[in-house]
Amino acid sequence: MKKVLLLLLATLIFVIGSCRFTYAQDLIVGTYNIRYDSEDDKKAGNGWKRRCPLVAQQILFNDFDIFGAQEVLINQLEDLLLKLPEYGYTGVGREDGKVEGEYVPIFYKKERFRLVQSGNFWLSENTDYPNKGWDAALPRICTWGQFKDLKTEKEVWFFNVHFDHVGEEARRQSANLILSKVKEMCGNDAAVILTGDFNVDQTNESYKRLASSGVLRDTYEIAKIRYALNGTFNSFKSSCATSSRIDHIFVSNKLKADRYGILTDTYRTPVNDNKLDAGDFPKDVFSVEAEVRMLSDHFPIKVALYYDF
Numbered sequence: 001m002k003k004v005l006l007l008l009l010a011t012l013i014f015v016i017g018s019c020r021f022t023y024a025q026d027l028i029v030g031t032y033n034i035r036y037d038s039e040d041d042k043k044a045g046n047g048w049k050r051r052c053p054l055v056a057q058q059i060l061f062n063d064f065d066i067f068g069a070q071e072v073l074i075n076q077l078e079d080l081l082l083k084l085p086e087y088g089y090t091g092v093g094r095e096d097g098k099v100e101g102e103y104v105p106i107f108y109k110k111e112r113f114r115l116v117q118s119g120n121f122w123l124s125e126n127t128d129y130p131n132k133g134w135d136a137a138l139p140r141i142c143t144w145g146q147f148k149d150l151k152t153e154k155e156v157w158f159f160n161v162h163f164d165h166v167g168e169e170a171r172r173q174s175a176n177l178i179l180s181k182v183k184e185m186c187g188n189d190a191a192v193i194l195t196g197d198f199n200v201d202q203t204n205e206s207y208k209r210l211a212s213s214g215v216l217r218d219t220y221e222i223a224k225i226r227y228a229l230n231g232t233f234n235s236f237k238s239s240c241a242t243s244s245r246i247d248h249i250f251v252s253n254k255l256k257a258d259r260y261g262i263l264t265d266t267y268r269t270p271v272n273d274n275k276l277d278a279g280d281f282p283k284d285v286f287s288v289e290a291e292v293r294m295l296s297d298h299f300p301i302k303v304a305l306y307y308d309f
Helices: 002-023 039-043 048-062 074-083 168-186 205-211
Strands: 027-033 066-070 087-090 106-109 113-122 141-149 154-162 192-197 225-227 247-251 255-262 266-276 287-294 301-307
Touching: 027 048, 027 154, 027 192, 027 247, 039 048, 048 074, 066 154, 066 192, 074 087, 087 113, 106 113, 106 141, 106 154, 141 168, 154 168, 168 192, 168 205, 205 247, 247 255, 247 301
Parallel strands: 027 066, 154 192, 225 255
Antiparallel strands: 027 301, 066 106, 087 106, 113 141, 141 154, 192 247, 255 301, 266 287
């Protein structure tokens, strides 16, 4: 009898563990400020045409089911859609509500999700049309979508934003606006994801308004496994380090975070063709002097979520 009970217990533990492993991989979510297409960046060797294939490869390798992007101009949007044909998107340009200015699009796997409804609102006192809010330097927009997850038959709301980089009041009020919109649109019992470049780190009042709201929680704080070797802004400088996270992924309590990671990938561009001394290694193993470069001036975030309803 004792052996039978032990066998049953071992089987139960295995089954629970197997289910938990599968359950923990419901949804791979990301946020990625890809850096707008800039002539100054091109002159410095960080132009979009060089970075675009690498950004697309990074997205494909990490296999995001759905992710928010920031600073996306129309030509960059078109480039990414060509390289990521399995993804659809929703979003508009912030300058005219059509194609002008930066987008904060939501990209999603078309075979995984059905877009139920979507829209945009401006981070301003007047949310319905392009304009600057409070003390903001630029018009700022939020893109949202309600999605049906065809794999799990569950619904999830997704909001993606880029807060102003200058206006402190604009950032505070934008945080309040996002919270009020989530409550108004989604109610108190929905699975909600908020991604973005918030231009404030984890010590800032605007961040705390979101993270301690009781409506949303920072996945960095609640993830069971965390892999964050740096903050999220790098300014295209490989020699800098920071603990500041200005990009965030927040979720409602209907979603749990299993794993959280900041993707600090880099690539190399050769400075010259001179082979460096390989030392004791075989002579066919060689390196050349190269410059370490970033795929964007922000590091993307990857989070593995699972539904809790």
